[in-house]
Amino acid sequence: MGELLASLMRGLGTGGVYAMLGVSFVIIYRATGVVNFATPALMILGAFFTGYFGVSIGLPFIVSVILAMIVLAAIGLASERIALRPMVGRPAFSAATVTVGLFIVFLVLAGRLLGSELLVVNDPFGLNTLDVLGARIFTVDIARLIVGLVAIGLVGLFLTRSRTGLAMRATAFDQETSLAQGINVGRMFGLSWGIAAAMAALAGAMLVAGSSGVETTFALVALKALPVIILGGLDSIKGSVVAGIIIGIAESLTRTYQPQFAPWLGANFDVIVPYLIMIIVLMVRPYGLYGTKEVVRV
């Protein structure tokens, strides 16, 4: 019982982070039709700046996270303006290729910035645990889940309630008609990149929190967001939340129980579970749980 609960909570924690990464992809995909492969590098840059403001400059964790999100939002806006805007009107594939280029540039940049040190953030969680019904629960997992849900909820409110959010959704639906309403479509593209990059930064900060330090290759963890968006649907924020949590839990339960019940699957089997789920979803329901069917054709 205790073991199960502990495992579920680990899964919910990482699931919250995966959901944020998924939403980061979805926001850009919905607005511009581009799958942003630079997300993992944006995530690691976000974690780096959180560490920079927190550890090197000595600001409180919350302040450093917010500053890192602002820096990444600026980087996102600039990337869109400089590298993606010229691709408007070209096939989505060309634009996706540009994001792969950005991934490499930002990953190298993060490596240079970090030097030979490990990336650490000054989070208050560390390895603290709570005892709940006999289970050892990491406070960082509770924080990841709550931060993830709140951040995504705020983005959802922004999109549905605000005037700019309405314009962003209109742009996602029909660019030409949006232009005819006087909506500055290019600005909406930039905004989607800004929000997505800030979201990736928050995910990075929360993922590195509770660890004793990571290297830049840790960025590849963010690729777990691919199974998340495939399962949830490329264009659904709700789908990212549900799928993020499903994948987080599936991974965590596998890590806990597979060595016990199916040792023949080998060590570290949990690492490939998200991708197995992805392959199965692609075979039986390629538009995901909540995605729009047509999206598949893109």
Added chain:
Amino acid sequence: MLAVENLEVVYEDVILVLKGVSLQVPEGSIVALLGPNGAGKTTVLRAITGLLDVHRGKISKGRVSLDGVDINGKSAPEIVAAGIGQVMEGRRIFREFTVDENLRAGGHTATRAQIAEGLERAYAMFPLLAERRKATAGYLSGGEQQMLAIGRALMSQPKYLLLDEPSLGVAPKIIQQLRDLIVQINESGTSVLLVEQNANMALSIATHGYVLETGRIVMDKPAAQLREDDDVKEFYLGLRGDERGSLRDVKQYRRRKRWLS
């Protein structure tokens, strides 16, 4: 006055679609732009409203001006802000949005107070829409969607309203309403450029009319004279000529439209 002078437009750098088009929409008027399929009517509207880019088209010659000031080269949002609104061909409402959200999107360039005022005005003008403000717009009937598209275009309080074939795919009974509505909009101070294949409806309310064929203006006369013109009667009003031929044209036209929308 909204004026187009000697306009040439090319698509993809090679397809010359408008070959020196000039037309004028004086303040307070309703001007009709008639012409068969593929004449370039929609292209004229795209050129005025800055939407050629989206279609890989550009103005290669001539100018578009609003009250004497050049507006070619301005972006679509700038042109909306300058006071030109439009209802695009095929209505193009945001089908996933509610009626209310569609109208609000139309008010993107307006102030908060103007949006509130605009919503009130739109719902007073279209009681049917008021009843269904929280309904998903995609489920409205064709006529209701056309009303919504017009209501949305009025949200930015345009001085000039461009309508691209509003009677298309709308029941004959509704076309009468549409006609009255355009007159009402015009009377409340908005000048109208009305693109139509339904020449009957357009010429019954317009002050002036132009006929565009394969990228050239071939007729430019007061609407009353166009109504009496033999060629117009034959080709656009369907009063004379080969009945079978014109019917076939109409059918073909319907079919093509469905592909587009």
